[in-house]
Amino acid sequence: MKLLGYVRVSTDGQADNTSLDNQISEIKRYCDYHKHNVVIHQDTKSGKDLNREGIKELLQELKNYDGIIIYKLDRLSRKLLDTLTIVETLKENKKTLISIIENLDISTIQGQLMLNTMASFAQYERDVISQRVTTGKAVRKDQGKFTGGQVQTGYKSVKTFDDKGNFSGNEIIIDENEQKIIKLIKNHKRAGKGLTAIATWLNDNGYKTKQGKEFNYNLVRNILQGA
Numbered sequence: 001m002k003l004l005g006y007v008r009v010s011t012d013g014q015a016d017n018t019s020l021d022n023q024i025s026e027i028k029r030y031c032d033y034h035k036h037n038v039v040i041h042q043d044t045k046s047g048k049d050l051n052r053e054g055i056k057e058l059l060q061e062l063k064n065y066d067g068i069i070i071y072k073l074d075r076l077s078r079k080l081l082d083t084l085t086i087v088e089t090l091k092e093n094k095k096t097l098i099s100i101i102e103n104l105d106i107s108t109i110q111g112q113l114m115l116n117t118m119a120s121f122a123q124y125e126r127d128v129i130s131q132r133v134t135t136g137k138a139v140r141k142d143q144g145k146f147t148g149g150q151v152q153t154g155y156k157s158v159k160t161f162d163d164k165g166n167f168s169g170n171e172i173i174i175d176e177n178e179q180k181i182i183k184l185i186k187n188h189k190r191a192g193k194g195l196t197a198i199a200t201w202l203n204d205n206g207y208k209t210k211q212g213k214e215f216n217y218n219l220v221r222n223i224l225q226g227a
Contacts, residue, residue, distance in 0.1 A: 001066040003031065003098070005040040006058050008075045023071040030100050031069065038069060059089060067096030073104065073115070087115060153210060153223050154178045181207055185223055195220045 007023035024040055031038040043054025055077075058068065067090060070076050076099075077083045087106060090097050097106045097115075105111040156175040162168045181202070188198045199215040209219060 001034075001096070002037045002064075003039075003067055003069045004058055004061060004065045005031075005038045005069050006043065006054070006076065007040060007071065008043040008054065023075065026071050026100055027069055030098075036069070039065075055086075059086070062090070062093060062095060065095070067098065069098040070100070072101040073099045083115075087112075152226055154182050154226075178210065182223060185220060189224060195224075 005024070005027040007020050007027070009020050020042055024042075027038060027040065030036075041054055041058050062068070068076075068086075073083070076086060076097075087097060089095075090106065098104065102114060104114055106115055154175060155172050155178070157170045158173055160168050160171045184202070184207075185198055188201065189195075193201070195217045199217055199220045202215045202220075207215065209215060
């Protein structure tokens with residue numbers, strides 16, 4: 001058979017980040033043993049979606065080959081839907097997919113069942129990693145640690161260091177000056193002033209936003225909603 005070899009090293013920090021050289025070596029060894037001709041395509045983008053030049057070129061050239069060969073299923077994609085989309089494209093065009101590690105051949109019923117199982121695990125693994133990252137951010141937020149984004153008015157982000165003087169991350173603490181501004185805004189609101197009038201008063205008295213800009217209706221409203 002005449003096959004397209006596809007190799008990829010992920011940039012998303014996955015644990016099993018098999019090198020390009022190793023993937024290429026194993027694919028060539030397999031093709032030599034089974035008397036297949038192979039042309040290798042390399043990709044270094046994350047497998048989280050199909051927005052990769054390498055995979056696009058691969059699918060465009062597919063009409064000139066009998067199928068695709070990969071070292072391992074998750075080299076093709078880390079997403080179940082994308083994997084199945086590629087497989088459907090192959091099947092519609094009567095092409096095969098060979099995965100060396102999984103001993104997979106989609107031209108057989110057993111191979112298709114195995115593919116669905118393996119692709120499901122690949123998606124599950126990515127979902128677990130994503131959930132861990134989200135949970136980690138939530139824990140850091142509960143602990144008063146800065147997790148990125150805009151710091152709420154009334155607070156500020158400061159660098160923290162461990163006992164040895166090593167940087168250990170950012171922590172959110174109270175900003176006394178901004179807390180004073182929040183208190184003034186609340187007092188003016190209770191006195192019956194409109195939001196635009198409050199913003200004008202703050203600007204006339206030299207108060208500035210966190211970014212050093214003047215206040216306006218929307219900023220005053222957002223501060224009151226978040227206070």
